[in-house]
Amino acid sequence: MSPSSDAARPGAHTTSPLPLRRDLRADCRRCRGLCCTLLGFTRSADFAVDKPAGTPCRNLAPDHSCRIHDSLHGHGYAGCAAFDCFGAGQAVSESAAHRGGQADPRRMADQFAAARRAREMLWHLREASTLTYDPDTAERIDGLAVVIARLAASAAHPTEVEPLRPDVRALLADVSAEVRVRYNATGEPVGADLAPGADLAGRDLTRDRLCGADLSGALLIAADLRRQDCTGVDLLGADLRAAQLHGADLSRALYFTASQVGAALGDARTLLPPDIPAPAHWVR
Structure with a gap:
């Protein structure tokens, strides 16, 4: 198991204004069930019913907890198991409680969306800050972190957060390249079609060399990624719905999230980063 993304690694950038990852994790106990109320979804393989945005889910209990949280897949709510707000839910809920009274639902929905996007960027930038050895890159990360953290802590609108995405993506790509080259120093091809945006749906990848891809x-x-070594594999934004991760080592995969884990299949042998817990629906 790899050390936490919050832990400093030898030689890496260690001083940063970024929040720790433990502060960017959802805590449903401190949330008013925002994702279960503000967000809408359509009946599909991921959701058992239609639910308009702004209406409470029928599984939402009076205390804002989910009645089927431990068996979402079994009840047809795989999409809920794969959702991660990065702690935006409790942050917006507590902010509303501090102001007192009932906030306007539309304004709260915008604030929730903006906070989630900002906190997701901070999640990835925190990882990048612990991986880079380049002081210039570290300085760029810190500069962005200050701006994004301020937006994450305010009642920002999504339009204020979105313009920062290209800069964050460029930084993450630079750090990814810096890290992945360490696992592919010979320049040998990682795989014939293992590339960003590749359509690998349903593919058997158990015999491919993925390390550093x-x-x-x-x-x-x-x-099928069973028993694969995914060290140094950039998974930013990869769609892992129903991907087989049984026995795979993702403890040092890059830009991996709880949302991706929640959408995939795995077991007790699957190694995950220490700040991402195994979901309830995985075979133990």
């Missing part, structure tokens, strides 16, 4: 944005729906 850039699979950012790749479609890995129902792909």
